[in-house]
Amino acid sequence: MSYFDEEQIHREIIMDHVKNPRNIKKSNDDYKSTYLKNPSCGDELTLYVLYDEENDIVKDITYKVSGCSICCSSVSMMSELLIGKNKNQIKAIIDNFNNMVTGSDYNQELLGDAISLKGIVIVPPRIKCATLGYKAFVEVMSDKCE
């Protein structure tokens, strides 16, 4: 695949998530949630996670987000990636995503659509946009462990 084909595909993936965000639905009291904000730009996210502790599986994720295309698409991609996974699988995904955006080695097999955001590595000021969702997820789950 040439660079330009890949670029075109990645653009389409991102814009598809911006225009058709996945997993937007109503949550209920079984979901744990957290609110995060990037104070400098005003990206805002409330993330709701339904985690089945007994079976160690993330059963569902939904969210309310307002922000730039990178922030919004990234949360949408993340929700697709993490639903149905257990804690260890999720840790691997988040580590790989963080490695991708900060320029370390990563395994793209694990990242699904989120691979389309790999260009973030050349725009460090936007890393915080791409990682807001993952940060929120870690925060929700850390509450779980307490």
Added chain:
Amino acid sequence: MNKYRKDFPMLDKDYIYFNNASTSLTPTVVIDSMVDYYTNFGVNINRGVDSLGYKVTEKYELVRSKVAAFIGCAKGEVIFTRGTTDSLNLVAQSFGNLVINDCDEIVVSVVEHHANFIPWQELCNKVGASLVVVPVSDDGIVKPDDLLKVMNNKTRIVALNHVSNVMGGINNIRELAKIVHQFNAYFVVDGAQGIVQEKINVHDLDVDFYAFSGHKMYGPMGVGVLFGKQELLKKMPPIVFGGEMIDTVSIEKTTYKEAPYKFEAGTMMIPEVLGLGVAIDYINNIGIEKINNYVTELRSYLVSKLLEEINDIEIYNKNIVDSNLVTFNIKNIHAHDVASLLDKEKIIVRAGHHCAEPYMTALNVVATVRVSLAFYNTFEECDKLVEVLKKAGDYIDVLF
């Protein structure tokens, strides 16, 4: 005005700098004056009896006189601070504490920068006073009639911007001051943006306090000014204590110097103060009116070109004429995506809430893009901006 571009070393780095309301660029003469201090003086002011120290003290005090002449007040009414934020906090903590009681009201506008909002909010919370928010026009201007509506005999302080950093419109300070004083309240003006926008005379305008920063007027960062009327400064207690602001110190009791010295505790930012003096000379040499006539013309060129050529643009302050900034959004595109794309083309703008979150909420947006111009910007640079926006597709080019 292009001939002045060579004065600014940052301008030959192939960026287009459109973020002047955040901080302006610094001309070589200002940078040199600070280097000169460290190279040829390097000592503290007001201390001891050495001749170098004496010379620096003279230079430092000369800047105080320059500032006084620049804004039309007495030398003793000029306090050097770290910047607008520091100046406004000083007024709120010292003067505010002195005059505000629990039943009193403090008026601010919804478009204030956080620096002229939070210090008053904190003061109100501390003493149990009320913070009253005066609405602004669609252009972000505080209309005298609207101010009149919120004033009453409980109002003790009114704190407003001279020029909003989001909308760029100029408030009619003279008219507003009349209303404030009619109710025997005090008028604190945030001049961070206004100081470069209009030639001012604080006594003519009849403001009680006026705050501004060096770094928005081609001067250094880390220095600013608080003007306060002499009789008010006299009553105000210092809020920072230490060296050089004292008269006598004993174990039982300390007395303080007169204003403004009692407010300048410890070692001051001497090179930055000297740099500020040079920045004032620099502005005076070109002429503040000439600067602003050019910037206004450049801005109206940019506004009409944007409206003509960019689909789906919403310019929030298009009706303002006397302004140096354009605040806008492109429909359905987040401000950060726009700014990031411009950044890729080496065009530097500001995107975000501009430290004015209450107003962003009032505008019902989370963020806007702001292009703010200075006299060294050119028509060609404006063309380039429009061209880049015109070509933009999905605004995620930065990733590729």
